[in-house]
Amino acid sequence: MTTSTAVKKKTIKKVSSTQLKYSKKQYLKWYEDMLVMRKVEEKVGHLYIQQKFGGFCHLYIGQEAVVAGTASACKKEDKHITAYRDHAHPIALGVHPKYMVAELYGKTTGMSKGKGGSMHMFHKEVNLMGGHGIVGAQIPMGAGIAFADKYKGNDHVTYCSFGDGAARQGALHETFNMAMMWKLPVVFIIENNNYAMGTSVERTTNVMNMSEIGDSYHMPSKDVDGMSVEAVHEAIAEAAERARKGDGPTLLNINTYRYKGHSMSDPQKYRSKEEVEQYKAKDPISLVLDTIKTNKLASDKDIENIQDRVKAIVEESVKFAEESPDPSAEELYEDVYTQKDYPFIKE
Numbered sequence: 001m002t003t004s005t006a007v008k009k010k011t012i013k014k015v016s017s018t019q020l021k022y023s024k025k026q027y028l029k030w031y032e033d034m035l036v037m038r039k040v041e042e043k044v045g046h047l048y049i050q051q052k053f054g055g056f057c058h059l060y061i062g063q064e065a066v067v068a069g070t071a072s073a074c075k076k077e078d079k080h081i082t083a084y085r086d087h088a089h090p091i092a093l094g095v096h097p098k099y100m101v102a103e104l105y106g107k108t109t110g111m112s113k114g115k116g117g118s119m120h121m122f123h124k125e126v127n128l129m130g131g132h133g134i135v136g137a138q139i140p141m142g143a144g145i146a147f148a149d150k151y152k153g154n155d156h157v158t159y160c161s162f163g164d165g166a167a168r169q170g171a172l173h174e175t176f177n178m179a180m181m182w183k184l185p186v187v188f189i190i191e192n193n194n195y196a197m198g199t200s201v202e203r204t205t206n207v208m209n210m211s212e213i214g215d216s217y218h219m220p221s222k223d224v225d226g227m228s229v230e231a232v233h234e235a236i237a238e239a240a241e242r243a244r245k246g247d248g249p250t251l252l253n254i255n256t257y258r259y260k261g262h263s264m265s266d267p268q269k270y271r272s273k274e275e276v277e278q279y280k281a282k283d284p285i286s287l288v289l290d291t292i293k294t295n296k297l298a299s300d301k302d303i304e305n306i307q308d309r310v311k312a313i314v315e316e317s318v319k320f321a322e323e324s325p326d327p328s329a330e331e332l333y334e335d336v337y338t339q340k341d342y343p344f345i346k347e
Contacts, residue, residue: 021230024297026072028306030229031288033071034064035310037088038285040097043314044087044104048264052322053104055117060088062259065284066191067092069232070159073240077154079127081142082161084119085191085258086131089161093126097313098320107324114327115335129158136169138162139188143175146186146249155244159236161189165196167213168204176217176249183248187239188214190253192226197262198270214251226256227282 020027041059048057060067063085070080071092082089087104090111091097103110104118112122119133129145132138142160149156166172167190179186190210194201202208214221220242225231232254239250257279261268292298298306 020291020295022233027288027292027297030068030072031285031292032306032310033092034068034229034285034288035306036097036313037064037068037091039310039314040091040101040317041087043318044101045260045264047101047104047318053106053118055119056084057104057118057264058085058087058262059258059260059264060085062279062283063191063193063226063256064088065229065232066161066189066226066254066256068284069229070161070189070236072229073233073236074157074159075240077127077156078240079129079145079149079156079158080161081129081138081145081158082131083135083138083163083166083191084131084133085163086119086121089131090121090123090126090128093123093128095123095126095128096317098317099123101317101321102324105321105324106326107321108327108331109320109324113331113335115331136162136166136171139166139169140171140175142188143179143184143186143249146179146184146243147182150182150184156185157240157243158184158186159189160186161191163196164190164192164194164201164210165199165204167210168196172213176214176219176251179249180217180219183246185243185246186249187236187243188219188249188251189236190251191256192253193256193258195258195262195270198266198268200270209253211251211253213253219249219251221251221253224252224254226254227279227284227287229284229288 038061041061045059047053067088080089080093087100090100099109099111100121103112103114103116103121106114106117108114112120116122120131122128122130138160139162142158146158192210207213209223211221211223222235224235235252239252242250259276259280
């Protein structure tokens with residue numbers, strides 16, 4: 001199969017490292033957070049190959065700037081919902097990765113007590129409303145969460161992330177129509193990594209610029225460089241401000257790239273190594289590190305300390321997961337129903 005020409009039709013602009021747009025603290029946090037996501041995911045890939053846990057496994061490697069920029073631009077009360085490429089989302093929102101890894105292992109200490117696994121990361125305390133295994137299911141669900149906040153009269157915003165493949169679901173159009181009719185406080189984020197499972201964008205639509213999907217609903221839409229955490233942060237902040245003012249949703253087509261296959265079982269025969277390397281040259285973590293070094297925001301020793309700290313976090317996470325207890329058989333009957341919602345259920 002030939003390499004997708006979608007790469008040639010997209011221009012990813014490199015942000016100059018001399019353009020210091022944010023504080024030293026913010027750049028160092030972006031660097032450390034994205035490095036944790038990257039190193040944890042690399043370790044997860046190795047653990048999966050070693051059959052430490054089963055099920056499906058979709059890695060976020062290469063796309064870290066999308067969730068890092070979203071997390072830095074949002075408010076604590078805002079809500080997040082995404083698809084099944086969801087390991088990095090809790091990390092970006094402040095959850096220690098050991099709980100995510102324990103969830104992969106199916107342990108009781110996992111984010112969902114080991115019952116969700118790789119594709120269903122939830123965390124109530126940070127308003128992560130889950131990764132979802134049904135393709136595109138989170139799109140109407142995200143609008144529903146936003147509807148609840150609008151009904152309550154608060155200024156919370158929901159960030160609903162989905163891939164370029166999920167954008168082909170019919171539910172998207174029904175959702176966009178209602179979201180604009182009701183001016184729901186939701187930011188729709190296309191994590192556009194050029195491929196669905198293995199089918200390029202150009203083979204699924206004649207609308208190559210996916211931000212145009214919102215045009216027929218008069219939904220404000222824009223393209224965003226997903227390899228630049230600054231660009232993502234700015235776009236999310238702008239869209240969130242619009243939503244908080246009651247002006248309704250925004251569609252962000254965030255152009256990013258996954259360095260690994262769709263899942264761990266994907267041989268990636270639909271793209272060339274040259275294409276992958278082209279995007280790695282614009283790696284979001286390297287760009288932030290370049291900004292830090294050029295602007296002397298941290299010494300070599302400071303950077304080395306961050307890298308050592310990240311390494312320790314990865315080791316701690318694996319150790320925690322492997323030493324955590326397996327669930328008991330009785331756990332099968334827990335968290336199915338609650339007596340509060342179903343008073344007819346007898347204890």
